[in-house]
Amino acid sequence: LFSGRVDFLLSAPALKFLPDPVVPEVAFAGRSNVGKSSLLNAITGRKSLARTSVTPGRTQELNFFEVGGISGELPDFRLVDMPGYGYAKAPPKVVEQWKKLVREFLRGRVVLKRTLVLIDSRHGVKPPDLEMMEMLDGAAVGYRLVLTKADKVKASELAEVHAKVIAEARKHSAAYPEVMITSSETGLGIAEIRAAVLGDAEV
Numbered sequence: 001l002f003s004g005r006v007d008f009l010l011s012a013p014a015l016k017f018l019p020d021p022v023v024p025e026v027a028f029a030g031r032s033n034v035g036k037s038s039l040l041n042a043i044t045g046r047k048s049l050a051r052t053s054v055t056p057g058r059t060q061e062l063n064f065f066e067v068g069g070i071s072g073e074l075p076d077f078r079l080v081d082m083p084g085y086g087y088a089k090a091p092p093k094v095v096e097q098w099k100k101l102v103r104e105f106l107r108g109r110v111v112l113k114r115t116l117v118l119i120d121s122r123h124g125v126k127p128p129d130l131e132m133m134e135m136l137d138g139a140a141v142g143y144r145l146v147l148t149k150a151d152k153v154k155a156s157e158l159a160e161v162h163a164k165v166i167a168e169a170r171k172h173s174a175a176y177p178e179v180m181i182t183s184s185e186t187g188l189g190i191a192e193i194r195a196a197v198l199g200d201a202e203v
């Protein structure tokens with residue numbers, strides 16, 4: 001499916017701008033700079049579908065991309081790029097707006113099949129990730145934890161972080177017990193994550 005159509009649809013700065021909930025959606029979340037844009041580009045095989053962070057923490061929109069189907073008609077499913085969180089310099093007001101938008105989106109989005117929460121292999125699960133996971137648990141939206149930038153750490157370190165993140169996942173009601181390992185740089189885990197996304201979208 002990713003070899004067919006992948007188009008940017010719209011950016012929604014507030015819920016009233018969301019597209020009609022008519023096809024399945026899979027969302028991507030993670031801290032600013034986690035490698036979300038790079039992973040979206042790697043999954044879709046597009047070089048610059050998602051902008052790689054211009055100014056971290058500034059984009060507060062939900063970005064929608066359409067995958068599959070014929071242009072002008074309904075796609076097979078959509079990818080939702082959620083605004084990056086945990087940016088240290090973000091003003092509290094912006095953080096509050098972000099939380100409100102994301103919480104309401106997660107609670108009310110009936111077509112949202114799954115969320116992928118990206119975790120930097122160098123850092124593991126940080127407090128803002130926990131907050132995101134708790135929002136997802138609360139909204140009962142199933143999610144996968146995905147380690148990014150695996151090429152940046154030694155194998156032993158990666159194994160240690162992986163085990164810790166799996167242990168964290170097991171504490172959360174809506175989290176998958178498996179944790180995927182990826183690198184947009186080397187292509188590690190990209191085919192697997194692509195297959196998982198298609199399975200999650202049920203297409």
Ligand code: GDP
Nearest residue numbers: 032033034035036037038052053149183184185
């Ligand atoms: P975003 O803010 O989450 O969208 O993160 P980006 O995709 O813009 O990536 C942030 C930085 O990390 C950029 O400089 C990327 O080139 C780099 N990066 C992203 N993914 C990887 C990866 O898998 N390996 C390495 N070594 N660098 C990566």
